[in-house]
Amino acid sequence: MMHLLARHVLVAVTVAGAAASAASEPNPRASKPSYPSKPIRMLVGFSPGGATDVVARIIGKKLSETWNQQIVIDNRPGAGGLVAFEIAAKANPDGYTLLATSPSFAIQPSIAGKLPFDPVRDFAPITQASSAPYLLVLNPGVAAKSVKELIDLANANPGKLNYASGGIGSAQHLTAELFRIMAGINIVHVPYKGAVNIPDLIAGRVQMLFSGLPQALPHVQGGRLRAVAVTTPSRSSVVPDVPTVAEAGVPGFEVTVWYGILATGRTPGQIINKLNVEIVKVLQSADVRQQLTSLGLEPVGNAPGQFGTKIRAEISQWAQVVKRAGIRPE
Known part of the structure; x- marks a missing residue:
């Protein structure tokens, strides 16, 4: 009788121990925290x-x-x-x-x-x-109020007009290079580190920039920069009076x-x-x-x-x- 009781107690302890062990082990099927669970x-x-x-x-x-x-x-x-x-x-x-x-x-x-x-x-x-388009903006001191006048000015002063960009290999850089090639002009690249080129453009240290609209628009509206063209195939509803580069003097130019x-x-x-x-x-x-x-x-x-x-x-x-x-x- 004692042996039988001992065997029952041993079985009970073993089952309880196994249950506790199973509960303590990670369940691979347990649901993970829903994404996102942190910043x-x-x-x-x-x-x-x-x-x-x-x-x-x-x-x-x-x-x-x-x-x-x-x-x-x-x-x-x-x-x-x-x-x-x-x-x-x-x-x-x-x-x-x-x-x-x-x-x-x-x-x-x-x-x-x-x-x-x-x-x-x-x-x-x-x-x-x-x-969106890029907006071709000039320092107001530049003697050009259109793409055609800018091209004429660059041809009359080869290598003297500088354009800013967000760095070598940035989209601004390549857009300006495409413009330089298609317009057949000689302009000089001045690379910056990101969006810090706007203050220098306003100050006249560089003369032109293909800028993102959000970056340049407040300065255009405030008269600190002059917008002469957008790079998309059609005009922008935000600046409807600004022509496209293609219609303003460089046919076929397009960057979106x-x-x-x-x-x-x-x-x-x-x-x-x-x-x-x-x-x-x-x-x-x-x-x-x-x-x-x-x-x-x-x-x-x-x-x-x-x-x-x-x-x-x-x-x-x-x-x-x-x-x-x-x-x-x-």
Whole structure:
């Protein structure tokens, strides 16, 4: 009888111990915290105040409100955006590091001697946020009030007009080089580190700039800069009196600027899809649309695959411009 009782006690203890052990072990099927469960960093490869930065902050603020999670804008200017691109490429692919970027992302493969990442393999496109023209702006002291007058002035003073950009290999740089080639003029590049070129343009240290609309528009409206053209095929509704470069004297010239959001490559598909759905909702919201359109930016919000196709096409297109401009990889 005692042996039987002891055996029952042993079985009970063994079963209880096994249950306790099972409870203490992690369950691989247990649900993980819903994404996002902590703040998200959104890298920007240019200085605060530039168009890419402005778009990132508009989206980030609304996304923060939607998810009740902070979206931290992390400006890492330098090398035409390359500094931020590399950080994003090498980040943990968990959806907590994003990259807000522009055509500079598609230009760098042709500019950099050897990229420390693959622009297709190491990134996961989420969505194109918006599109817009560049605005060709001059210091008011420049004796030109149109594209034609600017070309005439440059031809009369070869090598004496300077144009600013956000750095070697930036979209501003390549847009100006395309203009130089197609207009047949000799103008000199002065690279800056991000959006800090505007004060020097206003001060007259440089004479011209292809600027993002959000960056230049307040200064145009305040009379501190003169707008002479937009780079898109049609005029902008924000500055309808400003002609396109093509209609103002350089037929066939066209550059449409885009701003978009990417994640690190190998980020799980379900996270990419969730980011896409939520960011597209943000872009469709009335307040965000109003903010973007007031700056001359047209909200887009396409699928990850569509955005990826656009990036690959632009990598090829800008490679041709780099070749024509004679820019050598650094």
